[in-house]
Amino acid sequence: MNFDINTIVYLLEIIVGGLLVGIGVHFVPVGGAPAAMAQATGIGTGTVQLAAGSGLTGLLAAGLMMSVTDNIWVILASGAVGAGIMIDATMLTGSWIYAYAVGAPFASAKVTYDPITGWSQPPYISPGTVGQGIPTICFVSGTIGGMMGGLGGAMIYYPLYLINGNAALSAMFAIGIFLVNAVLASWNIQGTIEGFHDPKFKKWPFAFRACAVASVLLAIAAVMITGGA
């Protein structure tokens, strides 16, 4: 492979993409298994799973856009919007279940008043639980997180495709780099978080450093392997 200024730009793009994924995961309100039993606030699944589900849907949208244009802004925006649609559809239909099947009002256990709507939270927390459902603040935070994941996935895919011109290879590498960063961030938040209003969110610099190291290594490997093929 030829090592030139473009390679450095590609490396930087992959690293920034990985960091976006790592930080984006902190925004996604996931309550893990307890949330599936309406025992904790957030979406009732694992962090990595939801981030991967939304971020990779964004990757599909970005991949489609990249096959017809090479305008980076359109590709990145398309990835972010595709991921945003997926995570919003998930949270919306999940809210139906909490509201109409479990029959519980939504409440966050981490704030007294929802910073966006100003609605009080503690009176609506079911006894013996730490909140339930997806309040507006969590919904907005999740949308931001999902879109950051999609943006990150697209930003990883873009340089890889420019290097090797092979959509399948680039997509597999992008999925791999995405998952590594999502898992690192998930360890940092210990599985559950409510969004950017959660005190755990302040731990993001740790994930930032870990994701930076991992992304640098992965970017070098990805650029060399796919470029040398």
Place this chain on the structure above:
Amino acid sequence: MDAFSMGLVAAMGALATVAGASEDIESDIGSQSNPNSQVQLAAQVGNPHRIYNKAISGEPPANALWAATAAIVAYMLITAFQMPAFSALVIGASVAALFNGVFSMSSYFGRNASQARFNQWIYLDIVRYTTPSIMAHAWITSFCIATISYIMAYMLPTPHPFPMPIIALIWGLAVGAIGSSVGDIHYGGEREFQNRAFGCGLNTMLSGNIVRKAEAGLRNSVDNAWFCTKFGGPATGMGFGLTVFLDNWRSTVFDPVTQAPYAIAMGIFFIIVMTLYANYVEKSARRKYGPYPEYKGDVAA
């Protein structure tokens, strides 16, 4: 955009809705994913049960495996043996369902055997009549997703650059993520704990105290599927259908080559509408149910 491609997008939306519903019901019959923690716990806190217990992995990787298996087999049959697409997709989904059956049964035997010390039995009749239901639903899910991938890779006016198996892998991850975030709440939050007052989250003290008796006899996983088909399954289908339909609709109606900014703006519009709707759902739940009467704090409702 022409009528044919619009029809294809509509077909993808419909297939995705079916895939989402069957995915959720498959996980409910098998008791996979998050609510399985309670099924697993039940025997340990003295409640042995007749509910199928398979947690092969989280739902997204599991469904990514089924969907990608179906798509790989179909892709191989189409490209190497020139088989008609429909037959190839049917055979692919059948192979995925067989994989699912093997994993489900080994998971059931392994998990229940490891709980022998808690008096949890392995019920062979449960294995005999529940496993085929799980496999059948896995067949529907993987067939629908492999078909969506086929349409995206070969039939849409702007064919997707990813090969069919990778598209199926990504949609499999997405459908698993949605099934685990949406439909599982109906199973875990409501069906497993119908013995507590309606309208509250699960009190931590009740963990593992799942309902084990049915309308007649002992409850099994097929009863759970009957219940979850009423709301959890369709809602999951709606979530995945919305994702596939809205995402492909905006890039089909607006030509990605010349009208890409419109496609992006339309996506942002969808996001804003869904956020407002979710806010409405929250408001209506608060208004209808009100604060919990046990609340003793000083923050006003």
